[in-house]
Amino acid sequence: EVQLVESGGGLVQPGGSLRLSCAGSGFILSSYWMNWVRQAPGKGLEWVANIKPDGSERWYVDSVKGRFTISRDNAKSSLSLQMNNLRAEDTALYYCATDPGGYYPRFEYWGQGTPVTVSS
Amino acid sequence: EIVLTQSPGTLSLSPGERATLSCRASQSVTSTYLAWYQQKPGQAPRLLIYGASSRATGIPDRFSGSGSGTDFTLTISRLEPEDFAVYYCQHRGSSFGGGTKVEFK
Numbered sequence: 696e697v698q699l700v701e702s703g704g705g706l707v708q709p710g711g712s713l714r715l716s717c718a719g720s721g722f723i724l725s726s727y728w729m730n731w732v733r734q735a736p737g738k739g740l741e742w743v744a745n746i747k748p749d750g751s752e753r754w755y756v757d758s759v760k761g762r763f764t765i766s767r768d769n770a771k772s773s774l775s776l777q778m779n780n781l782r783a784e785d786t787a788l789y790y791c792a793t794d795p796g797g798y799y800p801r802f803e804y805w806g807q808g809t810p811v812t813v814s815s
Numbered sequence: 816e817i818v819l820t821q822s823p824g825t826l827s828l829s830p831g832e833r834a835t836l837s838c839r840a841s842q843s844v845t846s847t848y849l850a851w852y853q854q855k856p857g858q859a860p861r862l863l864i865y866g867a868s869s870r871a872t873g874i875p876d877r878f879s880g881s882g883s884g885t886d887f888t889l890t891i892s893r894l895e896p897e898d899f900a901v902y903y904c905q906h907r908g909s910s911f912g913g914g915t916k917v918e919f920k
Contacts, residue, residue, distance in 0.1 A: 730908065739914045740852075742910060802862060802905070803871070806859065
């Protein structure tokens with residue numbers, strides 16, 4: 696059974712940092728693009744970042760460029776999101792999701808999310 | 816950057832009725848890059864359709880996707896009680912539309 700389990704969320708002050716993790720099991724993580732998607736309270740889905748299977752490419756939504764860094768450890772079947780200089784507008788539930796990429800990109804598997812609250 | 820606009824924002828229907836949801840792209844997109852998701856309260860999104868018209872594993876055949884260019888449609892042929900949820904379209908594994916909520920009339 697495919698499982699994605701996020702962790703590392705919590706309450707942080709504006710300007711602070713947080714590192715999210717996503718542990719994958721039941722599939723070969725190294726075969727997939729991996730993504731972070733967030734959802735602010737009562738709002739829609741927002742793609743945040745992704746990383747190529749071998750880690751050689753990383754892409755970010757404009758609003759987090761220079762502040763967030765996505766990384767992966769295929770040997771440990773894990774994905775991370777380092778979030779620095781956090782803002783109130785980064786408050787959201789953060790999901791990790793798999794994407795086989797190629798000609799039919801799609802987010803097949805999702806975790807249950809980890810909440811991040813940025814507030815003083 | 817491709818912007819996806821979904822309409823209507825809310826669709827009020829009864830079980831057994833047909834639901835037609837629209838997703839319009841700001842410029843022509845490759846149809847293989849268009850996906851649809853369903854999200855229920857308190858749950859993670861679930862992949863329904865990819866490549867504009869291919870159903871994901873385990874998705875009932877009352878769900879169908881169509882379209883090309885800038886206009887795409889998700890159709891639920893006969894709404895079941897479990898289909899009342901929010902639906903999102905997505906382009907090329909990144910940007911999402913704003914969502915359409917299908918609610919009980």
